[in-house]
Amino acid sequence: MSGSSPFKMRLVHLDLKGAPPKVCYLSEIFPLFRALGANGVLIEYEDMFPYEGHLRLLRAKHAYRYLSYQAGRCLCRENGMCKAATWRGGKGSPSEIKEILRLATLNELEVIPLVQTFGHMEFVLKHEALAHLREVARFPNTLNPHKEESLALVRAMIDQVMELHPRARWLHVGCDEVYYLGEGETSRQWLQQEPNSKAELCLSHMEAVASHVRTQYPTTTPLMWDDMLRDIPEDQLSGSRVPQLVEPVLWDYGADLDLHGKALLVEKYRKSGFSWLWAASAFKGATGVNQSLTPIEYHLRNHLQWLQVAGSMPADTLQGIILTGWQRYDHFSVLCELLPVGIPSLAVCLQALVHGDFAENVKARVENFLGISSLEEMDFRSEGAGSFPGSNILALVIQVSLHLCSSVDALLERDRYVTGWFSPYHRRRKLIHPVMIEHIQPQALSLLARWNALAGELEAALQRVFYPDTVEEWLEENVYPSLRRLQALLQDLGEAASPRQDSGQDP
Missing domain, CATH: 1.20.58 (Methane Monooxygenase Hydroxylase; Chain G, domain 1)
Structure with missing residues (x-):
């Protein structure tokens, strides 16, 4: 059944908040992504991005941000066996991100950057200098959509990210889990006036963000997580400009999807005016906030269910699927499964998507890719631990x-x-x-x-x-x-x- 995948785009999500892999590791793992069936990566930089100017305070204060290399050479392999090219530029430049983009191109992986612009803004709003832009003063997760300074901040973040990703066909602007929206003092006063509603508050900010992307970068389409759109009535969605501006990403990481509910949601979005839709599954980071080992069977079921969803609707309804691999549930939570730990799960899920199932021959292909004798015997001892990058971890x-x-x-x-x-x-x-x-x-x-x-x-x-x-x-x-x-x-x-x-x- 090779080539039967209903998803023409298959993106691996790299969540860099907390455990960003060294670029040398990406040089080793990108060829495997491609071999397994991925044709793109969604990169969520968060505080790993080398923001400049007045946004410089957003950078991680740690030594690991993508800025550190010395004497123009990579330092992440003591034995000099790094496959990545030597860095160009000096300390503090964005050369490592350029190197990531070069490696992605080399491996035929399209890069889509992700910038949070509404919810999950903890890495921004935790800073005292920006705390006045919180929706609720106590909580750093949600941006206050009423302030012009909030929109200016988001525009500046987008512009700096796009400057380093000038060829990006899509830009993911987040907008998921906008908790406490409408609960700030300004919002409370605004909502008391007819006919204002929380849905309108949400849509207006989304429209402003997406309009900036469309206006400044005409060849780039904004992507957006769909959870804040799900409960907004169809007529209210279609009455806004959001469906003309963005492509929503329907995310569900469960092992048992509501297939009928998904079909109804897709129908609602299409009637509201969205031309293209995306799906989002999870290959790791969705089964426990402090999970250390990835339950492969759970994630395989999630992807097989998404195949059923895609198969139940007209062809080309879904532009593609993003295989999310969360590294933290949010900026303040502990680490969940590290990327090398999740690679077998990613291999299983990608190959299931490529072939449309997970039959014995597909399983054998995965074991061959990973260099292991049996997926069932995940007892990797030091000998025979597999040959994929990071298998020793x-x-x-x-x-x-x-x-x-x-x-x-x-x-x-x-x-x-x-x-x-x-x-x-x-x-x-x-x-x-x-x-x-x-x-x-x-x-x-x-x-x-x-x-x-x-x-x-x-x-x-x-x-x-x-x-x-x-x-x-x-x-x-x-x-x-x-x-x-x-x-x-x-x-x-x-x-x-x-x-x-x-x-x-x-x-």
């Missing part, structure tokens, strides 16, 4: 996610010697029968040595793909808490074993 993350916490729990909470002779009560008082030290200490030392070694191996693997802040955050969230528990146990054992003045008190 997946192997180590699997070990951490499945075994680190449980092995420490087994010792601290279920081992009879620890629970019986070195309980929290005993540990606080540094009391232990000397013979029990011989039962507990070797186990704890062995476990700590094992996980320290693996943590070191994982840290080195992560450093080859990610910037230091990402490495630090992932280890701090997922590895170090368990190691600290073991270290604390050993410290308490050491203190309890030390000669001390007998207080004469019983335990």
